[in-house]
Amino acid sequence: MANYILHKANSRGHANHGWLDTYHTFSFAGYYDPERIHFGALRVINDDYIAPGMGFGTHPHDNMEIITIPLEGDLEHRDSMGNTSVIYHGDVQVMSAGTGIQHSEYNANRSEGLKLFQIWVFPNKKNVIPRYQQISLNVADRRNKLQQILSPNTEDEGVWIHQNAWFHLGEFDKDFALEYQIKAKGNGVYALVVKGTIEIDGKVLERRDGLGIYDTAQISIKALSQDAEILLMEVPMKL
Template identity: 50%
Template sequence: MTTVLYKAADRGTGDYGWLKPNYYFSFGQYHNPKNLHFGVLRVLNDDYIAGGGAFPTHPHDNMEIVTIPFTGALKHKDSTGGAGIIKAGDVQIMSAGTGVQHSEANASATDPVTLFQVWVFPKVNDIQPRYDQRTFDLNERINKWQYIVSADEKDSALWINQDARFALTSIKAGSTLTYSNKFSGNGVFLVNISGTVTVGETTLGRRDALGIDGTESFSVTANEDAELLAIEIPMN
């Protein structure tokens, strides 16, 4: 097993007034030629959107875009006819495919929104654009992996155009949880959303991440109550 540690303090940052992002990989005004992606995982932005903040309508193509909110409510509208409001417990995916226009806005004029937005290169280019969202039961991720995005319909998750799987867990202090790859040869980008955990000899604090490759499974032990996101993706 090989690992790469991504410390929260080393992420790229921005401050646009209404938007305060933290970038795990090069994005926008943050460019680090040594940190462009992890396998087909191209973008992971940890965003704070102030009340009334909004991304105006803009285009995307040939990208799988997953949004996971933690607090507040985010309003989405796109040219496929997809529209909705997502909040904690919800997950949204958009396959940009041949091209799509969309906008995102804080649904509140006063309360902030915090979220992860994740971009993954697609398996097949130029598919028909599509949009989907789903509400997941937070109790179903306590001390176990809850699959929220997957190419395998058996995972009962939102479908993604890639041999990939996203999973969330809320792991209690002292518990150990093993993650096993759905797709052989994939890597996993493990993000510690909150709390403190240990993977092998590495301790992850809040918002630290670990790129894991060269293994089909690994175990995580919670030093205190923690929340984790595992993004399993092809490395080529």
Template identity: 55%
Template structure:
């Protein structure tokens, strides 16, 4: 097993007033040649947007984009005519494909919105743009929950993308251990701690720490406290 640790405080950071953002991988004004991507995982942004503010209309192409709401409400609008509000317990999945424009605004005038935005490299150029928002299946303590899968590999509570990639969440009790098994041989997994403290591969990880795991068929995650983690399994080549 090989592992790459990214501590929370080593992430790229920018506070624009309306946006407080942390970048696990190189993004915008943050660049680290050692942290451009982890396999097909290209972006993992941890964003807090002030009330009434947000990202105006901007373009994307040839990227699979997943947004996970942590707190508050995020209003999405795009060039395909979609207009929806994302809240905790839901995800957005967007294939930018040949090109799409969209905006992301805090839907509240009084409360901040906190969300993770994740980009995964697509499996091929030129897909037809698509957007989907869905309600996740209820999380069960100490059980892995798949939230994103390759096309045709999930159910109505699982988003799909144009890539052999899997997203899972895990709500873990203190002193409980859960094993994650790779879906595809040769894949790697990036584990991001959303809340709490866990032990993984002999490393103690705290809130917003991340670790990339490769060259293994699986690994154990133990809760040092009650914790919530996100696991992103991706091709490494």
């Protein structure tokens, strides 16, 4: 029988630093909840607003898969591997921090705010050689279907990471319904409603609500509002 963990949007950790307005689904920085450390291999979901021209100065990471999904605006990235890039809505970026990297992230726009998700996943291999990947996807390809944006496989659609995980984005017409099949035994799915209202296995979720589901082979998804959007993150439940 499926098990569920519901995280309502207003139950997330929150910090407003002026230049950064951020919500944390799981314990992060000054927000700590012993019941909300991680969901399987999924360690961090940060929902960030970064003011025009502002951002994170150079800082280190290691042994974490870091995925960035811009929602609105343009993200400027620089790192110790020599990568300099701008990441736009429709792009997905991943860094395998491995043995260690340093990077900075800034809002590349001086007049418009930047909104993004940054997600951390525990890797299945430690101390790998750090790597960077950025791709552009056709946003129209997620209309009334789930567009794969991440997998463990280099030849699949989307970016790849060192973990048996799959991420999908979907944007749906009202009343559109579909089933999602779990790809790997022992995995669970964390569903985050990006916008609108969506029903998963009979549970109604609003904007930025999160639902973890495990011990199941599939989940049922139905859009209850027009242009409802969801991010599905399938990850191993055991570290």
